[in-house]
Amino acid sequence: MLCGEGGFGVGPDIQTLFTIAGIGIIVGMFHSVLKMVGREDWAYWLSLIGFVIVLYMVVNYIQNLFQHIQRVFHFF
Amino acid sequence: MQIVGIGLTATALALLVRDERPLFAYFITLVAAIIIFISVLTNVQKIIDLIVRLSQRAHVNALFTATILKIVAIAYIADFAAQISRDAGETSIAGKIELAGKVMILMMAIPILEAMIETVLALIPI
Numbered sequence: 001m002l003c004g005e006g007g008f009g010v011g012p013d014i015q016t017l018f019t020i021a022g023i024g025i026i027v028g029m030f031h032s033v034l035k036m037v038g039r040e041d042w043a044y045w046l047s048l049i050g051f052v053i054v055l056y057m058v059v060n061y062i063q064n065l066f067q068h069i070q071r072v073f074h075f076f
Numbered sequence: 077m078q079i080v081g082i083g084l085t086a087t088a089l090a091l092l093v094r095d096e097r098p099l100f101a102y103f104i105t106l107v108a109a110i111i112i113f114i115s116v117l118t119n120v121q122k123i124i125d126l127i128v129r130l131s132q133r134a135h136v137n138a139l140f141t142a143t144i145l146k147i148v149a150i151a152y153i154a155d156f157a158a159q160i161s162r163d164a165g166e167t168s169i170a171g172k173i174e175l176a177g178k179v180m181i182l183m184m185a186i187p188i189l190e191a192m193i194e195t196v197l198a199l200i201p202i
Contacts, residue, residue: 013111014082017104021089024100028093047097054103061110068114072121073149074128074142 016061020054079112102164109160143188147181154180 027050034043069075086108094101124145131141154177162170 014085016107017082017086017089017111020100020104020107021093024093024097024104027100028096031096051099054100058103058106061107065110065114068117069149069153072117072124073145074124075146075149 016057020057023050023054026050079115082108082111105163106160109156113156137191139191140188143184147184150177150180150184153177 027047031043031047034040034046086104090101090104090108093104127145128141131138154173158170158173158177161173
C-alpha cells in the first residue's frame, strides 16, 4: 500500500494523519459542546469511541510496521 | 523530501490537537513515526540484501549474519518504542523498553559468544 519500488511513495498514508487530526478536533469540539449542555456521560462515551476508532487505525499501522520489519530483517 | 514534509505536517497537526486532546496528538506522532520508519525501511532493505549477498559470497556462517540482523532489528524497534514513549512523557517505561532491548540483544549474542569461546579454546593447546 505504501512505498513503491524503493522510492518514498507515501500517497494514502498522509491521509491517515489528517484523519486522526480531524477526528481529534471533532471529538474535542463535541466534547466541549456536550459538556456545556450538561451531558457529561455522553461526552465521556464520545471521547471513548473516538479513542477506540483511532486506536484501531493505529494498531493496523503498527502491525504493518512489524510485518515490514520482519520481512526486511529476515525474522522467521 | 516527502519525509520532511510528513514530519512538518505531523508536527503542525499534533500542535493543533494537543490543547484539546493530548491523546490524539500522541497518536498523530506515532503514525507519523511509523510512516517515516517504513519509508526508510525500504532503503534499509537494499543495504541488508547487499550485506547478505556479500556474506554469502564470503562464506560467512549464516548464523552470524542472521544474528547480527536480528540484533540490529531489535535495536531499531526498541529505540523506536522508547523514543515514542519518552515523547509521551513516560520516561520510566522508555527506560524499561531500552533495558528489555539490551537484554534481548545480549541473549541473541550468546551463540556467537559461545562460538568465539570455542574457537579460542581450540586455539589454546592444553
